[in-house]
Every structure is written in structure tokens, then in C-alpha cells.
Amino acid sequence: xxxxxxxTRKKSVLWDWLTTVDHKKIAILYLIAGxxxxxxxxxxxxxxxxxxxxxxxxxxxxxxxxxxxxxxGTIMLFLAATPLIFAFANFAIPLQIGxxxxxFPFVNALGFWLFLSGGILLSISWFFGGAPDAGWTSYVPLAxxxxxxxxxxxxxxxxxxSGFGTLISGINFIVTIxxxxxxxxxxxxxxxxxxxMLVTSMLIVFAFTPLAAGLALxxxxxxxxxxxxxxxxxxxxxxxQHIFWIFGHPEVYILVMPAFGIIxxxxxxxxxxxxxxxxxxxxxxxIIGFLSFMVWLHHMFTVGVGPIANSVFAIATMTIxxxxxxxxxxxxxxxxxxxxxxxxAMHFGASFVPTFVLGGVTGVMLAMAPVDHLYHDTxxxxxxFHYIIVGGIVLGLLAxxxxxxxxxxxxxxxxxLGIIFFWxxxxxxxxxxxxxxxxxxxxxxxxxxxxxxGQGMDTMNFISSVGAFLMSVAIIILVIxxxxxxxxxxxxxxxxxxxxRTLEWATSTPVAEYNFAQTPQVxxxxxxxxxxxxxxxxxxxxxxxxxxxxxxxxxxxxxxGVGMFIAGFGFxxxxxxxxxxxxxxxxxxxxxxFGAMAARSLQNDHGYHIDKETVESxxxxxx
Amino acid sequence: MADSVDVNKGLxxxxxxxxxxxxxxxxGMFVFLAGETTMFATFFGTYLGLRSGTGSGPEAADLFQLPxxxxxxxxLLTSSLTSVLATFAMKKNQFAKLKLWMWITFLLGATFLGLxxxxxxxYYEHGLGYTTSAFASSFYTLVGLHGAHVLFGLAWILLLLLxxxxxxxxxxxxxxFYAFSLYWHFIDLVWVFIFTVxxxxxIGG
Numbered sequence: 075x076x077x078x079x080x081x082t083r084k085k086s087v088l089w090d091w092l093t094t095v096d097h098k099k100i101a102i103l104y105l106i107a108g109x110x111x112x113x114x115x116x117x118x119x120x121x122x123x124x125x126x127x128x129x130x131x132x133x134x135x136x137x138x139x140x141x142x143x144x145x146x147g148t149i150m151l152f153l154a155a156t157p158l159i160f161a162f163a164n165f166a167i168p169l170q171i172g173x174x175x176x177x178f179p180f181v182n183a184l185g186f187w188l189f190l191s192g193g194i195l196l197s198i199s200w201f202f203g204g205a206p207d208a209g210w211t212s213y214v215p216l217a218x219x220x221x222x223x224x225x226x227x228x229x230x231x232x233x234x235x236s237g238f239g240t241l242i243s244g245i246n247f248i249v250t251i252x253x254x255x256x257x258x259x260x261x262x263x264x265x266x267x268x269x270x271m272l273v274t275s276m277l278i279v280f281a282f283t284p285l286a287a288g289l290a291l292x293x294x295x296x297x298x299x300x301x302x303x304x305x306x307x308x309x310x311x312x313x314x315q316h317i318f319w320i321f322g323h324p325e326v327y328i329l330v331m332p333a334f335g336i337i338x339x340x341x342x343x344x345x346x347x348x349x350x351x352x353x354x355x356x357x358x359x360x361i362i363g364f365l366s367f368m369v370w371l372h373h374m375f376t377v378g379v380g381p382i383a384n385s386v387f388a389i390a391t392m393t394i395x396x397x398x399x400x401x402x403x404x405x406x407x408x409x410x411x412x413x414x415x416x417x418x419a420m421h422f423g424a425s426f427v428p429t430f431v432l433g434g435v436t437g438v439m440l441a442m443a444p445v446d447h448l449y450h451d452t453x454x455x456x457x458x459f460h461y462i463i464v465g466g467i468v469l470g471l472l473a474x475x476x477x478x479x480x481x482x483x484x485x486x487x488x489x490x491l492g493i494i495f496f497w498x499x500x501x502x503x504x505x506x507x508x509x510x511x512x513x514x515x516x517x518x519x520x521x522x523x524x525x526x527x528g529q530g531m532d533t534m535n536f537i538s539s540v541g542a543f544l545m546s547v548a549i550i551i552l553v554i555x556x557x558x559x560x561x562x563x564x565x566x567x568x569x570x571x572x573x574x575r576t577l578e579w580a581t582s583t584p585v586a587e588y589n590f591a592q593t594p595q596v597x598x599x600x601x602x603x604x605x606x607x608x609x610x611x612x613x614x615x616x617x618x619x620x621x622x623x624x625x626x627x628x629x630x631x632x633x634x635g636v637g638m639f640i641a642g643f644g645f646x647x648x649x650x651x652x653x654x655x656x657x658x659x660x661x662x663x664x665x666x667x668f669g670a671m672a673a674r675s676l677q678n679d680h681g682y683h684i685d686k687e688t689v690e691s692x693x694x695x696x697x
Numbered sequence: 698m699a700d701s702v703d704v705n706k707g708l709x710x711x712x713x714x715x716x717x718x719x720x721x722x723x724x725g726m727f728v729f730l731a732g733e734t735t736m737f738a739t740f741f742g743t744y745l746g747l748r749s750g751t752g753s754g755p756e757a758a759d760l761f762q763l764p765x766x767x768x769x770x771x772x773l774l775t776s777s778l779t780s781v782l783a784t785f786a787m788k789k790n791q792f793a794k795l796k797l798w799m800w801i802t803f804l805l806g807a808t809f810l811g812l813x814x815x816x817x818x819x820y821y822e823h824g825l826g827y828t829t830s831a832f833a834s835s836f837y838t839l840v841g842l843h844g845a846h847v848l849f850g851l852a853w854i855l856l857l858l859l860x861x862x863x864x865x866x867x868x869x870x871x872x873x874f875y876a877f878s879l880y881w882h883f884i885d886l887v888w889v890f891i892f893t894v895x896x897x898x899x900i901g902g
Contacts, residue, residue, distance in 0.1 A: 177721040241732060249725045253717065279732040287739035291838070300827060300834035301752070302743065308750020308831035317739055675853075676860055680869075 085627075093627035095179035096587055100186050101165035102482065107190055108157030113549065114197075115149035118142045120546050122523075123506075127539040129527040139523035140207040141225065145196075147210030148229065151325065152236055153193040155467055159332040160185075160243055162474045163271045165482055167247060169578035169585065170265045172256025172594045177249040179625040180674070185243035187635030192236025195642050199228035202650065209521060211322070212292070214303035214314045219296045224649055230293045231642040237282050237289070238638075244278030247271055256577075257616040258596030262356070265576045266349060269356050270335030273363040274328050280367065281324035288317035297648050312377060319370035327366040330462060331359060333470025334401060337423050340473045341405050343574040344420035345412030348600055351404040358397035358404075365394050375446045384443040391441035398434055402427060417572075418492030422473035425500055429469060433461030436511065451521075454514025460507045472499075480571045484584045485563040491555040499548035505541025509534040575600035580613045582696035588622045588684060591693050622689055625681045630670045637666030708790050708866060713875035715868055722872040723879075730883045737887055740839045741894060747831040748899070754829035757836075757899030760820050766896045769812050770888065773847075776805035777885040780878040787874055792865050795874065799858055802881065806851050813844050836895065843891055846884050853877055 085093075094100060122142045125133045134142070164182065168175055176182050199205045206229035208217040217226050251264070251272045264272075292314065294300035301307045303314050342349045349355060371379060371387035405427050414420065436458040440446055449455060480486045513534050518525060525531050570579040579602050581589055592615035598604035605611055641663025647656045709715040714723055748757065783798035817837070825833050854877055861870045 178725065245725055245728045245732070248728050249721050253721050253724055279728055280735050283732040283736035284739045287736050287743075291743060294834065294838060298827065300838070301750075301829075301831040302747065302834055304831070307752035307754070307829070308747060309834075310746060310750070310831070313743060313746055317743070320739075672856060675856055678869075 090627070092632050093183075093629045095175075095183045095625050095627055095631075097164045097168050097176050097179065097182060098482070098585055098587075100182055101161045101163075103186055104157045104161035104164060104189075105482075107186075107193070108154050108161055111149050111193060112154035112158065115146045115154055116546060116549060118146040118149075120542055122146070123539040123542040125523060126525075126535050128536065129525050129532055131524060134523075136523040137204070137207065140209075140521070141200075141205040143521055144206045144209050144212075144225075144229075148196065148206070148233070149193075150463070151210065151329065152233060152240075153189075153196070155329045155463070155471070156240055157189060158471050159274075159329065160189075160240075162267075162336065162471070162478060163247060163332065165478060166578055167250060167268055167271055168254070169481075169581055169589060170268050170576050171251060171254060171259050172577050172590060172596060173250065173254035174589050174593075174622065175625065176246050177254055178246050180628060180631065181242050181246050183628070183631035184634055185239040185246065187631045188239030188242070188638055189236045190239075191635040191639035192232045192234070192239065192642070195235060195639055195646075196228050196232025199225045199232075202228070202646075211318055212314075213318075214292070214295075214311050215305075217292065217296075217314075218303055219299075222296070224646070227293075227296060227646040227649065230289050230296065231645055234286060234289045234293070235638045235642050237285055240278060241282045241286070244275040244282070247275040248279070251275075256590075256593050256596055259577075259601075262353070263596060263599045263601070265335075266338035266352070266355055266359075267332070267335035267576075270331040270338070270359055273359050274331045277324045277328045277331075277363055277366060281321045281328065284317055285321035285325075288314065288321065291317070293645065297645060312374075315374050315377065316370070319373045320367070323370040323373065324366045326459075326462065327362060329467050330470075331362070333426070333467045334359065336470045336474040336477070337405060337426050339574075339576065340419050340423035340477050341408050342600075343477070343572055343576075344415045344417055344423065345409050346415075346573075347408055347412040348575070348603075349404065350407035350410075351400070352599060354400055355404055358400045361397040362394060365390065365397075369394065372441055372443075372446075375443045376450045381443075388441050388443040392438055395434060395438055402431060402434075417476065418487070418489055418496055419473045419476035419572075421493060421496045422469045422476065425496075426466065426469040426473065429461060429465030429503075433458060433465055436461065449514060451519055452514035453510040453518045453520055456520050457507045457510035457514060460510070464503050464507070472496075477572070478578075480566050481578060481581070481583060481585065483560070485559055485565055486571065487559045488555050488563060491551060491558065495548050495551045495555060498544055498551065502541045502544025502548055505544060506538050507541070509537050513538070570602065575603035577601050577613070580605075582693075584696075586692055586696060588624060588689070591622070591689050592619055593617050619686060619689065621683045621685045623681055623683055626679055628674070628679070630674050633670045634667050637663050637668075637670060639663070641667060708868070708871075711788065712790075712866060712868055712871035713784075713787070714872070716872075719868065719872035719875075722876050726876045726879045730879065733883065737839075737842070737890075740835075740842060741890065744835040744839045744895065747835045750831035752830035752832075754833055755823060755825050757832070757895075760823055760825060761896050761899050763896065763900065765812065765816060766892060769809055769816075770892050772805050772809045772812070773885050773888050776802045776809070777882055779805065780881045784875060784878050787866055787871055790866055795866065796858060796862070799854055799874070803851060803854050803858070806847055806854075806881075810844060810847050810851065813840070813847075817841070840891060840895065843884070843887055846887070850877070850881055850884055853880070 091099065091103065094103075121134060122139055125131050125139055164176070203224045206212065206222075206225035208222050208226055208229075212222075212226060212229060215221055251268055255264070291300070291302045295302050295304065301309045303309050303311050305311060338349055338355060369387055369391045371383060372391045375384050375388075409424065414424075416424075436454070440449055440455065440458055476487055476492055513531060516530055518531055525535070566583050569581065569583055571583070572579070577594065577596070580594060594601070594613035595616040597608075597614070601613065605613055641660050644656050644659030644663055647659055713719050779798045779802045783795050783802065786792075786794035786798060825836075827834060827837050857870070857873055857877060864870055
């Protein structure tokens, strides 16, 4: 855990974590919250894989199955993958660009607490008559008041609140990356992870706002009897699909681009080579980001928008394979001829490449509009996006976890356990999802809670379930690894345990709360590596050692999160029989939220300074 | 560091962007407005898709009165102008003028909001309830969301003015006034689109 020597102000532990605006601590909060949601959604998957292990099982009911798949998808995308990405982004971006913090530390904390309150609001649906059950896409009319239960109100409000947190964090990252770079850190010297996070944040700004609008429409329909998606009085059900996928397709790229970025950090670090084709990587990221908004209709080929629209979107979709292919080859060429060191992180980094290619190939298959009518809503689609999400995003995140862990926590994760974890997870993943391609091709529909015997689906479903069990065994090994390493692993005090290349490895371990005592002067791409070869191995300072300005911690982000939670619950309670009027609950929540907002804007908070002597003594202690 | 600006010889020419904090607020506000643009675009798209879906309720042409909307448009456009005059005053370090123009902006915005509420009440009495038809829902949601933005902007500038009533122009509050004026321009711009897409097309198109 972060050592005492890195803090100048003494506070009780709980108060410190509730009020922190330090990007490194917020990163750890995101990491813990994201991991808990990940494990929860993973357990849901195990439950419905047990239901599907044999034909006509009666382990869980069809209703529970629907709730489990809906929550599995929703949690994995919004409450597990997104925060885990934000954990690494929060931790690495300021360190990689040589900044003392993000641009808006207060907003950063607010983003976390809003995400968490939205996530908890969604999760308590189980205690109020059942979770959302209309799939993570919540298509109307299935999700409208007439057919969808109370759970969908939790879906709408929970995602609205957590999405707002995601949006403001995205704005924060953009401003940080553009404005807060150290001297010499030009845009074309930015580490690729920062580039991918910059593009991801832009996608968040342009994709989460349509989602917010769409969720608001669905909420108004469901709670205030508006007519957007009700055909009787002029509404239109297809409208929801358009809005959802205008958000939903970029969302996939929001998640996978940071994984690209992590891989682009891990692969050069453990190949001992600079990233092949850095410039083409940057442009590929930009092009993918742009194209991701041009392809949403490929989720709706079977809706009947017409052959012209289908063709245009099919071709646009296939175009994405070009920049992605560039990236794949660049990773391969980075490894080519490198001195590869197969650490756990590199296992994940290297296996990411072929696995992601498999997901990409099925993606191009799905992009062919005429044949898509065959695959649509079958397990082929399920297999495809799990190859992207698990084989791409999760492998990337795990690579990042093992890579940045020593910087975050001051000790490495155990490598032997790590490699065992990798193999079990990797084999389990392919067992689970590879056969699902074939299941889909022979006609097994997704989101159906059981199947009949003797249709050639029994064995493959059995294999798939066994694979899911293997993956959960692997996650248990990861948890054991984390606990074992926290207790037994050797503490690391050196700055650069992996002999890596980017600026975060120039900070002391553990990282001081001000990150860099003196802002570093960046002289090249891969600045730390450059100084190791051409300098004395230390970054040259860009400013004299002086007092350091720091932002004050604040409890207001937490209070605003609580306020949003209460207000969100108030909106849901319109269709609950509570002893208290929903208007009262909304008023309490709203006053809490806007009151804290006004309090923030009325207080004069200029932060504080760490004086020069304290900085000097901390630097001595840490080195 | 960019945080420390020498103000002995008076404020720099662009006090809103003189500090790193100010630059961050400036860029952050633009990015935020980019997001707002897509959100409003979604509501505009929804309105355009559903505006003929009037069901059994009244249609746009039966309700909209151009004179009222014209007055509202003029009020909001003028308030945008006064907020520009306020930021000009800010750059010349004329605090009294800044306050005066911002108060005028506030009053114009508040009058606009009052007329919008009157307008909604009027339509409601002519049988256009929120749940009457898809047209009604999408109209009230789009225009009401704009109204909510105006309300938020009014609360924002009110807090800024009250809090800084004696502060003078500083490097801390200049970016805040500037961020507000960016927001206010955006609100104004959205109204121009609402005027065109909702009202003119509703009557003529």
C-alpha cells in the first residue's frame, strides 16, 4: 500500500480515502471498485453457465437467467471494464506526461464517487423486485413500462449517474493530456497509452452524451409516461436502437483502445525495443476513433433500414480492419528481433495479439450484411465480442495490472503464480468461447435460458461451461497471488524494476504525493530509456527545486455522489409503494447534490504548498 | 511555473488564460460544450424523427406563435451580446462594468425563462400535455432541456456575482466569468437552432 513517507499531511485512513483528490489514490479506488464489480459479474456468468451446462437444466429460472445475463453485460461494460481502465489511466497519465496531478483533481474525485453511486444504485435492484432483465441493450418495447419491470428503472438511473461520472473523467483526461505535459513532452512524444486515452476520452465525450440523452428518453417514457418509444401516439421503437448504438459502438472502442495503449507500453518494455511505427500507431488510433462513430448501424442490419444503408455501413465497418491491422503488425514488428523477456505481463501482452486477431476476423465476418442475417443474435456474436472483450480488453488490463503493480503498490506480483494464472485463464477463455462460434453457426440463439437435447449442442455447451469454471479458478489464483504478494513479496525501492522506457519509471517507488520533485525535461520519445543510454540514467530537471503547490482534499465529491444516489433512487421510487413521496426523496438528493456544488463554488480553495525543506527531506527518504 | 503571474503592473491582457488553472478551465469548458453539443444533437434528432407523430393531440402549426418566440429570441441574443460586453470589460480590468453587463445578462436570461414558462403553460391549456403525443414529449423535452440549461446558467452567474461582488477582477475569478460566458454563448446558439428547427419548421415546414 502507499507508504506513509509519501504523504505530508496526516489524516485518519478512512477520512483520507474519502476525501482524496490524489490521482494515484483515486486510481486505487477505481481498481478496487472495478475488481469487485468484475468478480461479481464473473460469478453471474458462472451461474448461467451452470444452467447451460446440460440441456433442459432447471438450475435457475428463465427470469433469473435474463436478469443474470443483463447484469453480467451491463456490469462488465460500465462498472468493471470502464473503472479498471480509469484506474490505470488515472495512475499512469500524469506520471507518463510528467505532471503533478490531473487538470481537475476535484472533478476526478467526483467522477469516481458518481461512478460508484451509480454502480451501487444499479446493484441494489436485486432487493427491490429483481434486476433489469431486458439485456444490456434494453431494447424497447421490451424495456418500456408495459413489458419491463422495475429493474429497468434501476438500469436507466444507475447508468445515467455512473455515465455522468465517466463523462467528467473523460473531460478531465483530455485537458490533462493537452495542457499538463512537462517541457519537451510534445504530442508526438506522448506514450501511446496517453494517446489512446486521449482518443478514448474524446469518444467518451461524444458517445456518453448520446447515451445520457437516450437513457433520459427511456426514463421519461417509463416514469413520466412520455411517448418517445410508444408507437400508439407517434413514438418509434427503432429510435432507441439508433441512439443506443450511436453510443454503443464507440463504447467498444472506448474500452479496447486503452487496452491497445497498455499493450503498446508492455510489448516494447519487455522486447527491449522502441515501439515499431510509433507515428502510424498514433494515426491508426485517431482513424479508429473517427470510424467508430460511422458504423453503428451494423448492429441493426436485420432491422430493415434498407440495402443501401446496410451496404454503406458494412463497408465502413470493414474499413476499421485497416488501421487495426496496422496496429497488429506494429506489435509483431516490435517483438521481432527484440530481446523478449516473458514476464507475466508480457505473456498477456503477446497473447493479446493473436487472440484479438481472431475477434477481428469474426468482426469482419459479421460486417458482411447479407450473411449477418444468419449470425444475428446467435452465439456466434457472443463468441465474437467476447474475443474482443476478454481476449482484447481483459488481457490488456491484466498485462497492465502486472506491469504497473510495482509502481502502484511497491511490490511485484508473484511471477510463478502469475504465469500459472495466465495459462489457466487463457486456456479457460478459449475453451469457453471458441466452441461458441460453432454453436452459433449451428443455430443456438443467444439469451435463451435452455436448449433441447440431441441437437448437437450438448457437448459444446459442456465444454464452454467447463472453460468458464477454469476462468474462475484462474481468478481465484489471481486473488491468492495478490494476497500472497502483499504479505510475502520483496518491497521494491528502485525506480525502474522492469528496466522500462516511459516517464512513470522515473518517479520514486512508492511515488511521492507530488510525483516529481522537479518537473522533468523530456528529450525524446521513451524519455527514461533515452536518459539511460545518452544521459546518466536520471531525468534532467526542467525547474529548480522549490515549494510545490498541491490541491486540498475534499469530502464534497463523496457528498455529491450520495446526493445523486438519493435523487436517482427517488426517481425509481415513483413506481414503488414507499411510505415517503418520491418528490421528497428527489428533493433531498437534489439539495444535497446542488448544495455541495454551490458550497464548492463559494469556498475559496487555493490548495496548499509543500515547502522546499519538506520536499528535500522526502526526496532523501525515498531515494 | 505558469501558476505564478506577476500582477504588480496590473492584470495581463487575457486574465482568463494567464494561469494554468485558467487554461485548464478554458479548454475543459470547450470539451464539455462539445459533449453538450452531441447531447442536444440527440434530442434534436429525436424531435425531428417524432415531430410528425402528433397522434390525437394538436400539431405544431396549431400552437406556435411567432411574435412570442421572436421576443424570446431577441432577449436571449441580446443577453449573449451583453455577456460579450462583460468579458470585454473584464479584459480592460473594468470591474464595475463587468458586473453591470453580467447583471443585465442575468435579467435578460431570467425574462426569457419567464416567457418560456408562460409559453409552456399556454400550450398545456391548448391541450398539449407532456404525455399527449410523441411530438409533445419530444418538444417539451428538447425545449425544456434548453430551459433547464438557462436556469442552471442563471444560478451560476448569480452565485459568481454575489460571491465576487467586492473581489475585483483577479486571476482566480476571471476564468470563471469567462467559462460562464462560453456556456452562455452555447445556450444562445442552441436556441438559434431550436428557433429554426422547432418553431420555423413547425410553422412553415
